[in-house]
Amino acid sequence: MNQYIIDVKSPTHDQRKAVKSEYGLDNHGLTNLNNVYWNLPTEALYEEVIFRSEGHISHMGPVIVNTGKHTARAANDKFIVKEASTEDKVWWGQYNRPVSLDKFNLVLNRLQGFLQGRDLFVQDCYGGADKNYRLPVRIITEYAWHSLFARNMLIPAETNEELRKFIPEFTVLAVPSFKGVPEIDGTVSDTFILLNFDQKICIIGNSGYGGEIKKSVFTVLNYLLPLEGVLTMHCSANVGANGDTALFFGLSGTGKTTLSADPNRGLIGDDEHGWSDDGIFNFEGGCYAKVISLSPTAEPQIYACTRKFGTVLENVVFDPVTRRLDLDDETMTENTRAAYPLHYIDNAVPTKMGGHPKNIIMLTCDASGVMPPIAKLTPEQAMYHFISGYTSKVSGTEIDLGKEPEITFSACFGAPFMVHHPAYYAEMLRNKMLKYNVNCWLVNTGWTGGQYGIGKRMSIRHTRALLNDALSGKLLESEFYTDPVFGFQVPKEAPDVPTEVLNPANTWSDKQAYKEKYLMLASLFIENFKKFADGTPEEVIKAGPVKQDFEPGVVN
Numbered sequence: 001m002n003q004y005i006i007d008v009k010s011p012t013h014d015q016r017k018a019v020k021s022e023y024g025l026d027n028h029g030l031t032n033l034n035n036v037y038w039n040l041p042t043e044a045l046y047e048e049v050i051f052r053s054e055g056h057i058s059h060m061g062p063v064i065v066n067t068g069k070h071t072a073r074a075a076n077d078k079f080i081v082k083e084a085s086t087e088d089k090v091w092w093g094q095y096n097r098p099v100s101l102d103k104f105n106l107v108l109n110r111l112q113g114f115l116q117g118r119d120l121f122v123q124d125c126y127g128g129a130d131k132n133y134r135l136p137v138r139i140i141t142e143y144a145w146h147s148l149f150a151r152n153m154l155i156p157a158e159t160n161e162e163l164r165k166f167i168p169e170f171t172v173l174a175v176p177s178f179k180g181v182p183e184i185d186g187t188v189s190d191t192f193i194l195l196n197f198d199q200k201i202c203i204i205g206n207s208g209y210g211g212e213i214k215k216s217v218f219t220v221l222n223y224l225l226p227l228e229g230v231l232t233m234h235c236s237a238n239v240g241a242n243g244d245t246a247l248f249f250g251l252s253g254t255g256k257t258t259l260s261a262d263p264n265r266g267l268i269g270d271d272e273h274g275w276s277d278d279g280i281f282n283f284e285g286g287c288y289a290k291v292i293s294l295s296p297t298a299e300p301q302i303y304a305c306t307r308k309f310g311t312v313l314e315n316v317v318f319d320p321v322t323r324r325l326d327l328d329d330e331t332m333t334e335n336t337r338a339a340y341p342l343h344y345i346d347n348a349v350p351t352k353m354g355g356h357p358k359n360i361i362m363l364t365c366d367a368s369g370v371m372p373p374i375a376k377l378t379p380e381q382a383m384y385h386f387i388s389g390y391t392s393k394v395s396g397t398e399i400d401l402g403k404e405p406e407i408t409f410s411a412c413f414g415a416p417f418m419v420h421h422p423a424y425y426a427e428m429l430r431n432k433m434l435k436y437n438v439n440c441w442l443v444n445t446g447w448t449g450g451q452y453g454i455g456k457r458m459s460i461r462h463t464r465a466l467l468n469d470a471l472s473g474k475l476l477e478s479e480f481y482t483d484p485v486f487g488f489q490v491p492k493e494a495p496d497v498p499t500e501v502l503n504p505a506n507t508w509s510d511k512q513a514y515k516e517k518y519l520m521l522a523s524l525f526i527e528n529f530k531k532f533a534d535g536t537p538e539e540v541i542k543a544g545p546v547k548q549d550f551e552p553g554v555v556n
Contacts, residue, residue, distance in 0.1 A: 010119075011047035012040055019163045021124055025140065028171055028201065029108070032116040037144070039124055039163050042151065042310045048121075048144035055145055059323045061309030062338070064316055065145045067208040068176060070191065071315050071333035073215060074207055075416045078193040079104075086197050090223075091421040103186045104196055108203055114178050121147035124166040125154035127217045129352035130281035133230055133274060137217055138168035142175045149210040149312050152339045154217065155285040155352070170220050171201045176208040197223060210314060210339060214288060215417055218272045221283055223419035231275040231428040234414030236260035237268040237282070237354060245280055245354035246471055247273070249413040250363030251391050252335075255445040255460070257289045259363070259467060261301045266349040269342065275357075275432055282352035285342055291316065292336045294327045298460060301345050302338070311340040356436040359471055362413070366446035367392035367405035369455040370518040372504055373497070374466045375442045375488040376480065379433050380543035382440040383426040387532050387540070388525060389413045392446060405452050407521075409528040423536045441470050442488060449507040451517060465496040481555035485522050486545045492555065505552035515552045522547050 013035065020038040025031075037048065046063060049055045055065040080090055082098035090096050121141045128134030139150035157163045179190040191206040193216060202216045222232045236248040236256045245268070250256040257270045269282030270289065289302045291313070296303040305311050306325060314337040317329035327336070342348045362385055364371060377385060389412055392405035411422035418425060433440065445463055449455035469475040480489040481503075493499050500506040508514040522545035529536075529544055 010035070010051050012037060012044040015040070015044065019160045021122075021164060021166045023167045025120070025122070028140070028173070029112045030115055030120070030140070031112075033120055034117050035119045037119070037121045037147070039122060039157075040144075040147065042148060045121075045144050045148040045151070049148065052144055054143055056318070056320075057323065058313065058316075058318050058325055060307040062306060062311040062313045063145065063148070064313045064318055066332070067210065067314050070207040070209045072209060072335045073211050073416070074189075074191045074193065074209075076188050077191045077207075078219075078416070079187070079195070080419070081194070081196040081198065083198050090419055095416045096419060099186060099194060101196075104194055107180060107185050107192065107194060107205075108201075111173070111175060111178055111203060111205065115175065118142070123147050123150040123154070124163055124168065125150065125156050125285075127154060127221050127283050128225075128274060128281060129155055129283070129285075130274065130276065130278065132278070133225060133228065133276060133281070135217075135221060135224065136166060136169045137220075138166075138171040139213060140171065140173045141213075142177060143208070145312060146174055146208075146210060146213065149339050150213055152286040152310065152312060152341050153210075153214045153284050153288060169200060170217075172204065172213055172216050173201065174204040174213055176206060178205040180205050195219065210312065211288065211337070214284070218283060219417045219419060221272070221274070222417055225274055226420055226424065226428065229277070231425060231432060233273050233275060234271065234412065234417060235273055236270040237273050237280050237357070238262055238265040239268060239349060239354045240265050240471065243355055244358040244471065245356065246359045246361060247280070247357045248361045248363060249386070251365075251389070251393070251410055251413055252290065253393065254363035254365045254391055255463070256363055257287065257302070258299055258460075259361075259445075259463065261299065261345065263301065263347060266347050267342070267345050268349050268352055268354045279356050280354040282342070285352070286340055287342055287345065288337055288339050290335065291327055291338045292330055292334050301347075305340040305344045306338050308340065308344055311338050311344070313338050356432075357438055360433070360438055360440040361467065361470070362386065362440065362442045364391045364442065364444055364446065365405070366390075366444045366521075367407060367452040368517050368521050369447035369449060369451045369508070370504055370514060370521055371442070371444040371446065372483065372490045373444050373448070373458055373462060373501055374470065374475070374494075375483065375486070375490045377440040377442055377488050378543065379430045379440070380539050381488055382433060383430050383540045384529070384543040385442055386413070386429055387411055387422045387426045387536065388529060388544075389415060390525065392452070407524065409524075411532070421535060422532060426536075426540070439470070439476070443467065448501065448504055450509075455507070462497045462501055466494055469494055484548065484550035485518055487543070490555075503553060503555060508552075511552040515550070518552075519547055
């Protein structure tokens with residue numbers, strides 16, 4: 001709903017320019033607009049969301065919105081403009097599809113015309129908690145709730161004067177009601193996410209899913225910061241009482257957000273971080289957690305955020321009379337989400353920064369049921385598994401994904417957002433691991449006792465116990481055996497975890513079936529890694545699995 005249609009002042013009409021930047025929207029080619037609402041605070045955005053019928057207020061204050069057609073990322077609709085500055089740097093392929101400058105300008109010009117006479121919302125903020133590396137970003141949105149989402153997820157300016165002097169180094173323009181024309185634009189569908197690193201702008205059309213905004217900023221940082229020597233990572237991070245920082249790599253559904261939200265450790269961030277010569281820093285100011293079937297006992301911190309004013313709930317079902325949530329209802333999607341400021345988590349680290357990590361955890365959701373619950377990796381093995389990014393996609397995080405987990409490999413545990421070649425990031429990872437003496441663990445949060453449909457999901461209690469022992473250093477004191485296929489080191493015993501769980505072969509009733517499944521998984525790893533062989537050091541390739549005969553359950 002636009003103000004000019006009904007000729008009624010919106011709730012914040014008189015305050016819309018109070019913290020307007022001197023660097024106006026005309027610098028982005030946006031002219032003849034109706035009203036522009038600059039840097040509204042949470043309370044004001046709530047009023048605009050309700051006034052414009054964009055959402056509802058639920059029990060205890062969160063705002064609930066429906067993202068429309070797209071309830072997940074449209075990974076196949078992202079394109080990067082191929083021009084002189086990007087041609088030789090971008091890892092062109094499945095996730096970084098090229099689009100010509102002419103096509104981009106055609107879409108942008110049509111979008112600029114489409115927005116004339118319409119209302120827009122602006123949030124000027126930062127990507128990156130470290131002031132030495134942070135990126136000033138401007139988020140321009142059609143919806144008020146997208147402006148609130150950006151305010152929750154990114155890092156706000158500290159003063160109004162800072163906002164008035166704000167000059168963005170990158171801009172994201174999100175307009176869900178604008179559709180692309182594939183026949184003209186060269187896009188796959190009428191949905192698009194187009195990034196132009198030369199013009200420093202990303203435009204998003206025909207998708208209301210908030211995750212597109214945050215992942216676009218992440219993609220930009222993934223391109224720019226490594227060129228400055230900062231490793232960009234799709235990971236969560238927390239820190240212990242002794243200052244020991246830990247990183248958790250993993251795709252959606254592997255437990256990255258849940259496992260890093262440890263009440264005994266300070267949360268630096270749940271999704272995107274940089275690793276500079278000074279340590280770890282969060283890219284974001286908030287969390288974007290999956291909330292389907294959220295447990296108030298297993299995940300109390302995240303659950304509490306679904307009952308707080310300021311939280312944005314995407315596609316969560318609620319009772320329109322009582323306004324209470326049904327977090328178990330997946331009618332709209334399994335990918336229900338909550339976007340809330342990081343400080344809503346009781347043990348969040350205010351600076352969103354930490355020292356160099358002591359431990360790295362690589363999470364995988366193994367639907368084959370053959371990977372051990374935890375294994376220690378050498379730096380070369382860490383590179384191999386980082387480049388491979390093995391997991392099983394679970395339904396909800398991407399469009400067109402069914403109920404049954406799908407075995408997949410996503411480079412760097414986040415291929416859709418990685419702009420350089422995976423080996424480029426992996427080499428930076430190894431160098432930092434060696435320089436700062438970091439331990440790396442591969443943790444399976446997937447299935448045990450059989451593949452999906454036969455076995456059962458790994459006990460979160462066992463996973464947490466193993467993680468606690470790894471982070472405290474206790475697990476290093478264990479006796480290890482060498483996995484016969486992957487070559488990594490697996491502990492023979494650990495406190496509070498049954499011995500048979502540590503060796504997955506012992507959890508299968510059919511040892512031969514286990515062996516066949518494990519060797520099949522090794523084949524998938526080997527086949528997948530062929531695409532990275534060119535440009536990857538030989539010692540890293542050799543750090544992968546070897547298909548060979550072995551006796552399941554027997555360890556040395």
